[in-house]
Amino acid sequence: MPEVVRVPERGDVRRARSAWAGVLAGVGVAAFVDETVFHQLLHWHHFYDRSTTDAGLVSDGLFHAFGWFALVFGLVLVADLRRGDRLSGRALAGGALTGAGGFQLYDGTIQHKLLGLHQIRYDVDLTPYDWTWNVVAVLLLAAGLLLLRRAKVA
């Protein structure tokens, strides 16, 4: 069997860039959905919770600021890759799901639970909400990582 020497080539760079564009856009979209749907439309999340720690405020500020930038820059990165015909759709989708799932998992575990930033909803039994939130996050993350692996094989 002839040995195939794999060197980093254009295809790898192309996939890596597409995946990173996806991760940024994914984090941005997840942060955007969190803010518009859960804060503004449903009013489930609260702006501030008396149990919020200082670390929680810093984490919220950083991810909030990063989320907007990631959304804008991720989309512009996609546009840049597209005009050069260097966009890998599968790597982009994989990156986006990974980014969105990763952010949601961080939000649902570290920010909501550990740092007490705010809870998903108030005056209800939180258990089903927390489980749904984090299971969805893990599913998104797993689907994203699977797609990224497939993109590499293809």
Next chain:
Amino acid sequence: MHDGHVLVFLALAALAAYELGAWRLRDRGDRWPPARDAVFALGVAAAIFPGVPGFTGHVVQHVLTGMLAPLLLVLGRPMTLLLRASPEARRRLKPVLGSRPVAVLMYPPVAAGLEAGGLWLLYRTGLFAAAGREPVLHVLVHAHVFLAGLLFTASVCRLDPVRHRVGLAPRAVALIGAAAAHAVLAKTLYRTPPPGTVLAAADRQAGAELMYYGGDVVELGLALVVALTWYAARGRAARRGQPPTWMPGRRAGSFSALRMISRTTGAVSPRPRIR
């Protein structure tokens, strides 16, 4: 209303100077898009927006003067206009713009530190209460908020010609850092008032939320400027570097050959082209 009159006078002078410059350019046949005149005028209006009573009113003024006005003014590219309209100003300003202090101040993380640091000092020390008592201090604080916002916005956007180039990373880090510091500050104001002040809780919390979300709108605008200028610069670099086979309707024409020659001979301006 003495302060108000001075502000209106300064604003009218800035507008008149801008329009004089734009008229000069257009008179000699240069292109100067009317949209720039419009955003600059809106920026001037936002900068002199009068204070409204109450903490929420104060935050409205803070967002307009310190954040939105700088963005609109910078989009009007006043420095480009000045350098192009007046050879005298160009001769005098060139060494200043190329100087080391300007380079340091215009380095995005430094400008972000000046802006965010100033805001933290204002709201988390006794400065806010003191500025409420001392009219002179109030004017100084207000001027600092505006000027630091302008410096920060100009350093991140870099639309006007700047002698020292800065990569994407320091601009992005400065923008995210300053926006995060602003968001955290807004939430601390939701929790506790600035030291030495007594504010109605509802007013203070409405103001804090306005500060948080008003900051978002301006951050979004800044992120768009950073991302789109990066996109345009990438496009220009690609057109210069290789035959743009991937661009429909464009061929590797004489102009890229010309650029290639000027690059190999080193006859290329170290300064970004004045657009």
